Amino acid sequence: AQKITQTQPGMFVQEKEAVTLDCTYDTSDPSYGLFWYKQPSSGEMIFLIYQGSYDQQNATEGRYSLNFQKARKSANLVISASQLGDSAMYFCAMREGRGGSNYKLTFGKGTLLTVNP
Amino acid sequence: DTGVSQNPRHKITKRGQNVTFRCDPISEHNRLYWYRQTLGQGPEFLTYFQNEAQLEKSRLLSDRFSAERPKGSFSTLEIQRTEQGDSAMYLCASSLAYRSYNEQFFGPGTRLTVL
Numbered sequence: 001a002q003k004i005t006q007t008q009p010g011m012f013v014q015e016k017e018a019v020t021l022d023c024t025y026d027t028s029d030p031s032y033g034l035f036w037y038k039q040p041s042s043g044e045m046i047f048l049i050y051q052g053s054y055d056q057q058n059a060t061e062g063r064y065s066l067n068f069q070k071a072r073k074s075a076n077l078v079i080s081a082s083q084l085g086d087s088a089m090y091f092c093a094m095r096e097g098r099g100g101s102n103y104k105l106t107f108g109k110g111t112l113l114t115v116n117p
Numbered sequence: 118d119t120g121v122s123q124n125p126r127h128k129i130t131k132r133g134q135n136v137t138f139r140c141d142p143i144s145e146h147n148r149l150y151w152y153r154q155t156l157g158q159g160p161e162f163l164t165y166f167q168n169e170a171q172l173e174k175s176r177l178l179s180d181r182f183s184a185e186r187p188k189g190s191f192s193t194l195e196i197q198r199t200e201q202g203d204s205a206m207y208l209c210a211s212s213l214a215y216r217s218y219n220e221q222f223f224g225p226g227t228r229l230t231v232l
Contacts, residue, residue, distance in 0.1 A: 043226045093159070104162040105162065107160050
């Protein structure tokens with residue numbers, strides 16, 4: 001089974017509008033972390049936001065917020081007030097186990113976001 | 118704070134040749150990771166170092182692949198007898214162990230094309 005599922009291969013949004021990128025995950029480990037990365041056409045992966053499995057509140061970082069629904073095993077990324085520079089691939093990733101003892105990330109296939117002027 | 122750097126950025130080689138890539142992590146980071154990303158996919162874990170020790174290798178890392186991290190600083194990834202299926206983006210990342218969530222910082226990648 002896929003550990004990380006991103007069901008939207010591509011999404012379009014108008015500049016200044018909000019957009020939600022979907023991510024569902026599968027793990028039996030009670031301790032895990034969820035990450036979102038942005039990958040522009042230049043190729044570099046840019047860290048956006050993190051949510052730990054024990055975090056009580058949804059993570060926020062500037063225009064990015066994570067809609068974490070633990071029972072549904074979903075961790076959707078919400079980008080508010082989209083900008084043209086937000087056009088990129090977005091990857092959801094999971095680390096199973098505690099951060100100090102575990103390490104590797106498992107990525108989804110990504111969602112290509114296009115922001116239209 | 119200089120980021121993770123990778124060299125070369127692009128490599129074109131003929132099938133059967135050996136290639137070597139280099140990754141320089143963020144200076145104080147003791148963990149270093151290699152991932153491979155093929156077209157239309159997310160990155161896949163290849164191997165991981167804590168300081169100079171290679172602690173895990175994915176089954177994706179065949180015998181033709183070898184990675185080193187001498188002295189726990191930069192790392193090299195060598196592919197021997199390249200095959201067309203090795204064509205991919207090779208990403209390096211580093212992190213600082215025992216940070217609260219062990220965020221990984223990625224380099225720009227080395228794009229390998231095997232003809």
